[in-house]
Amino acid sequence: MDPANLLFVGAKNSVSALDRTNGNFVWTTQLQRSALGTEFVNLHVDGRQVFAHTGGELYCLEISTGRILWTNPLKGLGFGIATLTTTDAKTSLTAAQAQLIASQHDSVTTSAAAVAAT
Numbered sequence: 001m002d003p004a005n006l007l008f009v010g011a012k013n014s015v016s017a018l019d020r021t022n023g024n025f026v027w028t029t030q031l032q033r034s035a036l037g038t039e040f041v042n043l044h045v046d047g048r049q050v051f052a053h054t055g056g057e058l059y060c061l062e063i064s065t066g067r068i069l070w071t072n073p074l075k076g077l078g079f080g081i082a083t084l085t086t087t088d089a090k091t092s093l094t095a096a097q098a099q100l101i102a103s104q105h106d107s108v109t110t111s112a113a114a115v116a117a118t
Contacts, residue, residue, distance in 0.1 A: 001026055003063045008050055010041025015052045015061060027066035031059055044084035053082040 007020045016028040031054050044051040050061040058072045
């Protein structure tokens with residue numbers, strides 16, 4: 001299937017590709033469960049591969065099959081949410097980035113309201 005016709009979903013320590021015309025699963029790849037119990041999966045798709053980060057580990061998946069091509073435990077970088085990108089990536093916000101921007105906006109709005117009230 002043409003990768004342009006796929007929608008990628010990261011959830012519950014897995015990555016799935018869905019046919020964007022009908023929502024059917026094309027493939028699902030289970031990733032290693034984190035010792036911390038987190039199931040959040042951050043994704044980046046560059047048109048050639050799917051990169052997934054969960055529980056402190058980075059995965060590279062084949063875009064058409066979901067086969068794991070390689071993994072990197074990212075030793076010494078911790079277990080938090082990672083931001084992923086490649087030099088040829090189109091600009092897009094991940095859910096984590098969008099949440100961070102929204103919380104920063106809320107903080108600025110709250111601070112501005114407090115200053116205006118004084």
